[in-house]
Amino acid sequence: MNPNLRPGDWVCAVGSPFGLSNTVTAGVISSQNRKYTDIGGRESRVEYIQTDCVVHSGSSGGPLINLDGEVIGINTTRAEKEGITFAIRVDKAIELIEQLRHKGKIVRPWLGMQMITLTPHVWEQLQSSQSYENIPQLDSGVLISSLVPDSPASKAGILEGDVITCVQNNPVRNTQEILKVMGFKVGKPVKFRIHRSIPLEIDWDGRAHRFEHQVLELAITPEELDVHQHEQGGAA
Secondary structure (H helix, E strand, O other): OOOOOOOOOEEEEEEOHHHOOOEEEEEEEEEEEEEHHHHOOOOOOOEEEEEOOOOOOOOOOOEEEEOOOOEEEEEEEEEOOOOEEEEEEHHHHHHHHHHHHHHOOOOOEEOOEEEEEOOHHHHHHHHHOOOOOOOOOOOOOEEEEEEOOOOHHHHOOOOOOOEEEEEOOEEOOOHHHHHHHHOOOOOOOEEEEEEEEEEEEEOOOOOEEEEEEEEEEEEEOOEEHHHHHHHHHHHO
16 A cells, blocks of 8 residues: 555545445545544544545445555545545554454453543643642653553553553554554553652651652553453453
8 A cells, every 4th residue: 555645635436335336436535544533433543534535325345546556445434415435544454354354353452541641731630639749740641540450551560640651662642642553452562661750758648749750661461352341241
């Protein structure tokens, strides 16, 4: 696949609407990396190409092709009555295809921690609640706000209040970048760079007044999300 997609590039969508095989429509790329969360979904690891190609009912799963004849996406959905369609970027689909070929299903990783992107607005909220003292003072990063007991993150030594700034040697500034770097890795350690504040001096009321800033490299081995959900359901 040609990775140099640009808004305005001409593309063709091939499908079989209403059983009419090899139906071709044409249009241009509007965005080359639209996230699923942008169109109302929850999955942040997959990116989409937005086009104005007409994709009729029954054309999902057909290829999106550039003018060089290269498959650049898999047509998947459309916005009703808006002339907007979306295709999974083929470079993002390869890992999903390999999982389907070898495992027969899509396996999603589970870390067992809730993450919050540290934005100026989030910092303002933390300061107003007086719960920011034990959080490393960083311009950007992803805060661990809570952990699931006995989860992969908990087993790896992650603590609430830690801030992630790097995953697999890639700097990250928000939760979506973490998910993007991780992809669909399950069962293989993923290296996280963690910033942590360690209290050195605690007052009579239990509040710390001096902290030591530590930078740690911790490896988390993601588990399969579906297995975790099944076990939780069985335990209930």
